[in-house]
Amino acid sequence: MSCIIEVKNVSKIYRMGDEKISALSNINLSMEKGKFYCLLGTSGSGKSTLLHLLAGLEKPSKGEIRIKNAMIHKLKENQLAKFRQMNIGFVFQSYNLLPMLTAMENVSIPLTFKGVNRKLRDKKAASLLRAVGLGDRLKHKPSQMSGGQQQRVSIARAFIGNPEIIFADEPTGNLDTKTSQEVMELITSMAKENNQTLVIVTHDVEISKYADRVIYIRDGSIEKIVDNLEKEGALS
Ligand code: ADP
Ligand code: MG
Numbered sequence: 296m297s298c299i300i301e302v303k304n305v306s307k308i309y310r311m312g313d314e315k316i317s318a319l320s321n322i323n324l325s326m327e328k329g330k331f332y333c334l335l336g337t338s339g340s341g342k343s344t345l346l347h348l349l350a351g352l353e354k355p356s357k358g359e360i361r362i363k364n365a366m367i368h369k370l371k372e373n374q375l376a377k378f379r380q381m382n383i384g385f386v387f388q389s390y391n392l393l394p395m396l397t398a399m400e401n402v403s404i405p406l407t408f409k410g411v412n413r414k415l416r417d418k419k420a421a422s423l424l425r426a427v428g429l430g431d432r433l434k435h436k437p438s439q440m441s442g443g444q445q446q447r448v449s450i451a452r453a454f455i456g457n458p459e460i461i462f463a464d465e466p467t468g469n470l471d472t473k474t475s476q477e478v479m480e481l482i483t484s485m486a487k488e489n490n491q492t493l494v495i496v497t498h499d500v501e502i503s504k505y506a507d508r509v510i511y512i513r514d515g516s517i518e519k520i521v522d523n524l525e526k527e528g529a530l531s
Contacts (some may be wrong), residue, residue: 300326305358328491333503336512384453386463443474
Protein backbone atom coordinates (compact mmCIF):
# COMPACT_ATOMS: atom_id res chain seq x y z
CA MET A 296 0.00 0.00 0.00
CA SER A 297 1.33 3.41 -0.90
CA CYS A 298 -0.23 6.27 1.02
CA ILE A 299 -0.26 9.53 -0.94
CA ILE A 300 -2.45 11.72 1.29
CA GLU A 301 -2.42 11.67 5.08
CA VAL A 302 -4.54 13.86 7.36
CA LYS A 303 -3.91 13.88 11.11
CA ASN A 304 -6.11 15.52 13.73
CA VAL A 305 -7.16 18.31 11.40
CA SER A 306 -9.59 21.00 12.50
CA LYS A 307 -10.71 24.17 10.78
CA ILE A 308 -12.30 27.10 12.55
CA TYR A 309 -13.47 30.16 10.64
CA ARG A 310 -13.62 33.42 12.56
CA MET A 311 -16.29 35.89 11.59
CA GLY A 312 -16.05 38.91 13.85
CA ASP A 313 -16.57 37.54 17.34
CA GLU A 314 -18.15 34.34 16.14
CA LYS A 315 -16.20 31.10 15.63
CA ILE A 316 -17.51 28.58 13.13
CA SER A 317 -16.16 25.08 13.47
CA ALA A 318 -16.15 23.76 9.89
CA LEU A 319 -14.10 20.62 10.57
CA SER A 320 -13.08 18.90 13.77
CA ASN A 321 -10.46 16.23 14.31
CA ILE A 322 -10.32 14.68 10.84
CA ASN A 323 -8.06 11.65 10.35
CA LEU A 324 -7.69 10.08 6.93
CA SER A 325 -5.27 8.33 4.68
CA MET A 326 -5.59 7.84 0.95
CA GLU A 327 -3.75 5.44 -1.33
CA LYS A 328 -2.25 6.21 -4.69
CA GLY A 329 -4.41 5.35 -7.68
CA LYS A 330 -7.68 5.02 -5.77
CA PHE A 331 -10.92 6.94 -6.07
CA TYR A 332 -12.35 8.55 -2.92
CA CYS A 333 -15.64 10.31 -2.49
CA LEU A 334 -16.35 12.85 0.27
CA LEU A 335 -20.12 12.55 0.69
CA GLY A 336 -22.30 14.78 2.86
CA THR A 337 -25.11 17.30 2.90
CA SER A 338 -24.64 20.99 2.18
CA GLY A 339 -22.66 22.75 4.92
CA SER A 340 -21.14 19.54 6.31
CA GLY A 341 -17.56 20.67 5.58
CA LYS A 342 -16.75 18.78 2.35
CA SER A 343 -15.42 21.74 0.37
CA THR A 344 -13.44 22.97 3.37
CA LEU A 345 -11.73 19.57 3.62
CA LEU A 346 -10.98 19.50 -0.12
CA HIS A 347 -9.55 23.04 0.04
CA LEU A 348 -7.28 22.00 2.91
CA LEU A 349 -6.10 18.92 0.96
CA ALA A 350 -5.37 21.07 -2.08
CA GLY A 351 -3.48 23.61 0.02
CA LEU A 352 -5.95 26.34 -0.90
CA GLU A 353 -6.55 26.97 2.82
CA LYS A 354 -4.61 26.21 5.99
CA PRO A 355 -5.93 24.01 8.81
CA SER A 356 -6.41 25.66 12.24
CA LYS A 357 -4.92 22.53 13.80
CA GLY A 358 -3.35 19.27 12.66
CA GLU A 359 -1.17 18.01 9.83
CA ILE A 360 -1.66 17.32 6.14
CA ARG A 361 0.95 15.36 4.26
CA ILE A 362 0.77 14.91 0.51
CA LYS A 363 3.43 12.70 -1.02
CA ASN A 364 6.37 13.71 1.14
CA ALA A 365 5.36 17.32 1.72
CA MET A 366 3.82 18.66 4.91
CA ILE A 367 1.66 21.04 2.94
CA HIS A 368 0.24 22.90 5.96
CA LYS A 369 3.78 24.18 6.54
CA LEU A 370 4.52 25.38 3.01
CA LYS A 371 4.64 29.08 2.15
CA GLU A 372 2.30 30.50 -0.50
CA ASN A 373 4.85 30.39 -3.34
CA GLN A 374 5.97 26.86 -2.43
CA LEU A 375 2.33 25.79 -2.32
CA ALA A 376 1.62 27.28 -5.74
CA LYS A 377 4.55 25.35 -7.16
CA PHE A 378 3.46 22.17 -5.37
CA ARG A 379 -0.05 22.46 -6.79
CA GLN A 380 1.28 23.05 -10.30
CA MET A 381 3.36 19.89 -10.13
CA ASN A 382 0.99 17.54 -8.31
CA ILE A 383 -2.63 18.62 -8.34
CA GLY A 384 -5.43 19.09 -10.86
CA PHE A 385 -8.70 20.71 -9.76
CA VAL A 386 -12.21 20.49 -11.25
CA PHE A 387 -14.84 22.97 -10.02
CA GLN A 388 -18.64 22.80 -10.04
CA SER A 389 -18.87 26.00 -12.07
CA TYR A 390 -16.03 25.02 -14.47
CA ASN A 391 -14.00 28.23 -13.76
CA LEU A 392 -12.92 28.64 -17.38
CA LEU A 393 -11.58 32.00 -18.56
CA PRO A 394 -14.36 33.47 -20.75
CA MET A 395 -12.09 35.27 -23.23
CA LEU A 396 -9.99 32.19 -24.01
CA THR A 397 -10.76 29.33 -26.40
CA ALA A 398 -11.12 25.74 -25.22
CA MET A 399 -7.56 25.05 -26.35
CA GLU A 400 -6.16 28.12 -24.55
CA ASN A 401 -8.03 27.26 -21.34
CA VAL A 402 -6.70 23.71 -21.36
CA SER A 403 -3.14 24.95 -22.02
CA ILE A 404 -2.99 27.23 -18.96
CA PRO A 405 -1.30 24.75 -16.56
CA LEU A 406 1.41 24.08 -19.15
CA THR A 407 2.02 27.84 -19.54
CA PHE A 408 2.82 27.99 -15.81
CA LYS A 409 5.20 25.08 -16.27
CA GLY A 410 7.07 26.93 -19.04
CA VAL A 411 6.13 24.52 -21.84
CA ASN A 412 6.49 26.15 -25.29
CA ARG A 413 3.48 27.18 -27.35
CA LYS A 414 3.76 24.51 -30.00
CA LEU A 415 3.89 21.64 -27.53
CA ARG A 416 1.12 23.20 -25.41
CA ASP A 417 -1.18 23.43 -28.43
CA LYS A 418 -0.40 19.88 -29.47
CA LYS A 419 -1.09 18.46 -26.00
CA ALA A 420 -4.22 20.57 -25.45
CA ALA A 421 -5.69 19.54 -28.81
CA SER A 422 -4.95 15.89 -28.16
CA LEU A 423 -6.56 16.03 -24.70
CA LEU A 424 -9.61 17.88 -26.04
CA ARG A 425 -9.99 15.13 -28.63
CA ALA A 426 -9.74 12.57 -25.81
CA VAL A 427 -12.65 14.24 -23.96
CA GLY A 428 -14.71 14.29 -27.16
CA LEU A 429 -14.25 17.97 -28.07
CA GLY A 430 -11.97 17.66 -31.09
CA ASP A 431 -14.40 19.79 -33.05
CA ARG A 432 -14.61 22.57 -30.42
CA LEU A 433 -10.96 23.62 -30.10
CA LYS A 434 -11.57 27.27 -30.97
CA HIS A 435 -14.86 27.66 -29.07
CA LYS A 436 -15.11 30.08 -26.15
CA PRO A 437 -16.87 28.89 -22.94
CA SER A 438 -20.06 30.86 -23.76
CA GLN A 439 -20.29 28.98 -27.06
CA MET A 440 -20.40 25.59 -25.33
CA SER A 441 -22.93 23.66 -23.22
CA GLY A 442 -22.36 23.06 -19.50
CA GLY A 443 -21.29 19.48 -20.14
CA GLN A 444 -18.82 20.63 -22.81
CA GLN A 445 -17.41 23.32 -20.53
CA GLN A 446 -16.91 20.74 -17.79
CA ARG A 447 -15.08 18.50 -20.31
CA VAL A 448 -12.76 21.42 -21.08
CA SER A 449 -12.13 21.91 -17.36
CA ILE A 450 -11.42 18.18 -16.97
CA ALA A 451 -8.92 18.35 -19.82
CA ARG A 452 -7.30 21.33 -18.05
CA ALA A 453 -7.09 19.39 -14.76
CA PHE A 454 -5.44 16.38 -16.44
CA ILE A 455 -3.11 18.10 -18.90
CA GLY A 456 -0.10 18.33 -16.58
CA ASN A 457 -0.58 14.64 -15.64
CA PRO A 458 -0.77 15.45 -11.90
CA GLU A 459 -0.73 12.55 -9.44
CA ILE A 460 -3.85 13.84 -7.70
CA ILE A 461 -7.15 15.11 -9.09
CA PHE A 462 -9.56 16.96 -6.80
CA ALA A 463 -13.11 17.72 -7.93
CA ASP A 464 -15.71 19.73 -5.98
CA GLU A 465 -19.28 18.79 -7.04
CA PRO A 466 -18.11 18.39 -10.67
CA THR A 467 -21.58 17.37 -11.84
CA GLY A 468 -23.49 19.82 -9.64
CA ASN A 469 -24.63 21.95 -12.59
CA LEU A 470 -25.29 19.11 -15.04
CA ASP A 471 -28.32 16.97 -15.91
CA THR A 472 -28.37 13.26 -15.03
CA LYS A 473 -27.21 11.93 -18.40
CA THR A 474 -24.41 14.48 -18.74
CA SER A 475 -23.38 13.82 -15.12
CA GLN A 476 -22.94 10.13 -15.93
CA GLU A 477 -20.85 10.95 -19.00
CA VAL A 478 -18.67 13.36 -17.05
CA MET A 479 -18.19 10.82 -14.24
CA GLU A 480 -17.25 8.07 -16.71
CA LEU A 481 -14.74 10.44 -18.26
CA ILE A 482 -13.06 11.57 -15.02
CA THR A 483 -12.91 8.08 -13.52
CA SER A 484 -11.61 6.37 -16.66
CA MET A 485 -8.92 9.01 -17.20
CA ALA A 486 -7.79 8.80 -13.57
CA LYS A 487 -7.71 4.99 -13.68
CA GLU A 488 -5.72 4.96 -16.90
CA ASN A 489 -3.01 7.20 -15.43
CA ASN A 490 -3.08 5.62 -11.93
CA GLN A 491 -4.06 8.98 -10.46
CA THR A 492 -5.64 9.46 -7.05
CA LEU A 493 -9.09 10.96 -7.42
CA VAL A 494 -10.99 12.76 -4.65
CA ILE A 495 -14.50 13.93 -5.48
CA VAL A 496 -16.77 15.96 -3.22
CA THR A 497 -20.50 15.42 -3.68
CA HIS A 498 -23.86 15.41 -1.90
CA ASP A 499 -25.14 12.91 -4.51
CA VAL A 500 -25.24 9.24 -3.52
CA GLU A 501 -25.35 8.22 -7.21
CA ILE A 502 -21.93 9.83 -7.77
CA SER A 503 -20.49 8.14 -4.68
CA LYS A 504 -21.25 4.71 -6.22
CA TYR A 505 -18.34 5.18 -8.62
CA ALA A 506 -15.81 5.49 -5.75
CA ASP A 507 -13.57 2.80 -4.26
CA ARG A 508 -14.11 4.30 -0.80
CA VAL A 509 -16.79 6.67 0.44
CA ILE A 510 -16.02 9.01 3.35
CA TYR A 511 -19.24 10.26 4.92
CA ILE A 512 -18.90 13.78 6.33
CA ARG A 513 -21.41 15.08 8.85
CA ASP A 514 -21.24 18.32 10.85
CA GLY A 515 -17.52 18.68 10.21
CA SER A 516 -16.59 15.14 11.27
CA ILE A 517 -16.14 11.79 9.57
CA GLU A 518 -19.28 9.82 10.29
CA LYS A 519 -18.16 6.58 8.65
CA ILE A 520 -15.98 5.21 5.87
CA VAL A 521 -17.42 2.58 3.54
CA ASP A 522 -15.62 0.59 0.84
CA ASN A 523 -17.40 -0.32 -2.36
CA LEU A 524 -16.28 -3.93 -2.28
CA GLU A 525 -18.07 -5.00 -5.43
CA LYS A 526 -15.84 -2.71 -7.45
CA GLU A 527 -12.99 -4.29 -9.35
CA GLY A 528 -9.66 -3.61 -7.63
CA ALA A 529 -11.38 -2.38 -4.46
CA LEU A 530 -9.34 -1.48 -1.42
CA SER A 531 -8.23 -4.29 0.84
P1 ADP B 1 -20.01 21.86 2.09
O1 ADP B 1 -18.99 21.97 1.01
O2 ADP B 1 -20.11 20.49 2.68
O3 ADP B 1 -21.36 22.35 1.65
P2 ADP B 1 -18.40 23.88 3.41
O4 ADP B 1 -17.10 23.20 3.62
O5 ADP B 1 -18.48 24.85 2.29
O6 ADP B 1 -19.58 22.80 3.31
O7 ADP B 1 -18.80 24.66 4.75
C1 ADP B 1 -18.75 24.07 6.04
C2 ADP B 1 -19.16 25.09 7.09
O8 ADP B 1 -18.16 26.11 7.18
C3 ADP B 1 -20.46 25.80 6.77
O9 ADP B 1 -21.14 26.01 7.98
C4 ADP B 1 -20.03 27.11 6.16
O10 ADP B 1 -20.97 28.10 6.36
C5 ADP B 1 -18.73 27.39 6.89
N1 ADP B 1 -17.77 28.12 6.04
C6 ADP B 1 -17.21 27.69 4.88
N2 ADP B 1 -16.34 28.58 4.37
C7 ADP B 1 -16.35 29.63 5.25
C8 ADP B 1 -15.65 30.89 5.31
N3 ADP B 1 -14.76 31.24 4.35
N4 ADP B 1 -15.90 31.70 6.35
C9 ADP B 1 -16.77 31.34 7.31
N5 ADP B 1 -17.46 30.19 7.34
C10 ADP B 1 -17.26 29.33 6.31
MG1 MG C 1 -19.23 22.62 -0.98
